[in-house]
Amino acid sequence: MYFFCIVIQGDVLKCDLPYFDICVANIPYQISSPLTFKLLSHRPISRCAVIMFQREFAMRLVAQPGDSLCCRLSVNVQLLSRVSHLLKVGRNNFRPPPKVDSSVVRIEPRKPLPPTLGAIFKQKHALELLEKNYKTMQSLQLTSDAEKDEEKMSPDDVALLSMT
Numbered sequence: 533m534y535f536f537c538i539v540i541q542g543d544v545l546k547c548d549l550p551y552f553d554i555c556v557a558n559i560p561y562q563i564s565s566p567l568t569f570k571l572l573s574h575r576p577i578s579r580c581a582v583i584m585f586q587r588e589f590a591m592r593l594v595a596q597p598g599d600s601l602c603c604r605l606s607v608n609v610q611l612l613s614r615v616s617h618l619l620k621v622g623r624n625n626f627r628p629p630p631k632v633d634s635s636v637v638r639i640e641p642r643k644p645l646p647p648t649l650g651a652i653f654k655q656k657h658a659l660e661l662l663e664k665n666y667k668t669m670q671s672l673q674l675t676s677d678a679e680k681d682e683e684k685m686s687p688d689d690v691a692l693l694s695m696t
Contacts (some may be wrong), residue, residue, distance in 0.1 A: 549574055555581040561632075564589045566603065566626035572641055574614045579641045582618070587641045590617060597686045670687040 544559070545566055555578060559567055567613060571581050585593070588601075590626050593609050595602040595618045609615055621634040 538541050545570060551576055553579050555583070557581070558584045561586040561589065565668055568593070568609060568639070571639070573652050577641045580638055582638050584621060587620065587633040587635045590637045593639075597689075602684070605665070607685065607690055609639070611690060612641075613642055622689060639651045653657055663691060 538550065538552070544557075544643075545563055549570075555571060557567075568583075571578070592601050592603055592605050593615050595606040599606075616638045618636040618638055621636060623629040623631070623633050
């Protein structure tokens with residue numbers, strides 16, 4: 533068995549990525565969201581990515597339903613992958629120290645992807661579709677928690693709504 537490393541220098545958002553098994557990156561924080569989704573949509577699917585993000589972004593990635601930081605980003609990334617927080621990197625570890633703390637996150641794409649994802653992301657108005665289906669689901673009492681709002685929905689709830 534042998535291992536090799538490819539270093540890509542340039543704008544990762546503009547280049548075509550070659551096949552890779554693992555991505556390890558320390559990125560400019562302003563490209564966190566577009567890079568995360570570029571990696572998750574890359575085919576063939578990689579085994580995992582270990583990336584240092586601004587701490588607030590990282591905490592949103594790993595936020596669970598009901599957490600104050602849970603948002604559309606949390607649900608969408610967790611529909612496509614398993615996300616885990618590995619470690620906090622304090623600003624005092626850098627010279628000069630930045631104004632924000634960082635965190636290292638592991639992202640493992642789901643294999644296979646949930647079958648409903650294509651339908652969700654091909655919809656021009658996906659949010660309106662989910663809201664409509666959620667209201668229908670509530671009226672049919674298919675959920676035990678009729679007061680559940682989007683911040684408290686799990687990725688499984690979103691997948692269920694897309695099939696309603």
